[in-house]
Amino acid sequence: MSDFALSFDKASRLSAERAMAVSPLVWKLKRLFNIGSERELREALRVINMLAKEVINQRRKMGFSKHKDLLSRFMNNVDDETCLRDIVISFLLAGRDTVASALTSFFWLLAKHPQVELEILLEADKVIGANKELRSFEELGKLHYLQAAVYECMRLYPPVQFDSKFCVEDDVLPDGTKVKSGTRVTYHPYAMGRLEDLWGEDSMEFRPQRWLKGGVFHHENPFKYPVFQAGLRVCMGKEMALMEIKCVTLSLIRSFHFKLLPPVVNHATPRFSPGLTATFRFGLPVIVGDRKIEFSE
Numbered sequence: 001m002s003d004f005a006l007s008f009d010k011a012s013r014l015s016a017e018r019a020m021a022v023s024p025l026v027w028k029l030k031r032l033f034n035i036g037s038e039r040e041l042r043e044a045l046r047v048i049n050m051l052a053k054e055v056i057n058q059r060r061k062m063g064f065s066k067h068k069d070l071l072s073r074f075m076n077n078v079d080d081e082t083c084l085r086d087i088v089i090s091f092l093l094a095g096r097d098t099v100a101s102a103l104t105s106f107f108w109l110l111a112k113h114p115q116v117e118l119e120i121l122l123e124a125d126k127v128i129g130a131n132k133e134l135r136s137f138e139e140l141g142k143l144h145y146l147q148a149a150v151y152e153c154m155r156l157y158p159p160v161q162f163d164s165k166f167c168v169e170d171d172v173l174p175d176g177t178k179v180k181s182g183t184r185v186t187y188h189p190y191a192m193g194r195l196e197d198l199w200g201e202d203s204m205e206f207r208p209q210r211w212l213k214g215g216v217f218h219h220e221n222p223f224k225y226p227v228f229q230a231g232l233r234v235c236m237g238k239e240m241a242l243m244e245i246k247c248v249t250l251s252l253i254r255s256f257h258f259k260l261l262p263p264v265v266n267h268a269t270p271r272f273s274p275g276l277t278a279t280f281r282f283g284l285p286v287i288v289g290d291r292k293i294e295f296s297e
């Protein structure tokens with residue numbers, strides 16, 4: 001792995017650990033004396049900042065005024081170097097591990113539910129054509145079962161499993177709960193996705209059909225399914241993320257077969273573990289085979 005990726009992973013982990021500390025005083029003292037995890041975090045951030053600035057410098061050398069990619073657009077409108085650097089890092093943080101986490105969970109669920117994988121393949125053959133490649137964004141939109149399966153996957157395994165906000169001034173929630181200024185308020189998509197009150201008695205089952213009405217995908221209220229958050233600060237990359245997850249899954253499962261490796265000591269079941277972005281603690285060991293050739297045991 002590159003220095004950037006290693007530092008990025010380390011900084012994400014250490015920042016998440018800050019949030020889980022018994023008291024913020026612990027990490028604040030460590031930061032003051034530049035010791036332990038805070039020293040490691042500072043070093044990781046130095047590497048990340050340096051490389052993010054390098055990305056911006058390279059783009060500047062290439063010329064950005066006529067380019068239409070996201071970074072060039074930001075560079076055309078933002079002069080502050082530190083702000084640009086933070087934009088690069090925010091988009092990486094928001095878009096890198098979240099999609100990877102969703103894909104890992106999805107491949108795990110598909111391996112455990114071959115009938116769902118089969119439905120996705122049959123739908124793809126019907127809409128796109130057997131042995132044909134996806135041609136357009138519109139065609140992707142016709143894959144209702146695939147979309148339902150992706151939503152169902154993230155209901156049970158949301159990449160952002162909980163998310164906190166701090167109240168700026170005294171407020172009252174719609175149900176009358178008073179929230180004092182400075183209070184930390186957390187919503188928990190992982191817990192909400194499993195509530196029987198919200199999803200019914202089969203809330204723990206992976207059942208893509210719950211998202212379909214007459215074979216057509218239908219959205220749920222985002223406040224019931226806050227996987228991408230809801231309201232004004234909803235995820236800016238939602239549609240891009242969904243497109244990535246669906247395209248990667250389709251192109252891989254149409255060509256390859258993924259078989260879970262037999263349980264390994266201590267890794268018996270993949271463990272969904274918290275972090276800034278949740279992921280499977282020991283990765284997802286699989287054997288990859290050609291879809292046209294059956295696996296032999």
Ligand code: HEM
Pocket residue numbers: 090091094095096098099102158159160163164226227228229232233234235236237238240241242
């Ligand atoms: C499955 C994948 C993804 C999930 C589950 C997800 C989820 C979320 C969530 C829960 C938030 C709210 C965070 C907060 O307010 O604390 C958020 C914000 C955001 N996401 Fe995503 N995200 C995903 C992919 C992406 C991608 C691919 C991008 C862009 C490349 C992206 C860009 C952003 C940005 C810029 C924000 C901040 C929006 C704002 O504060 O106004 N996300 N996302």
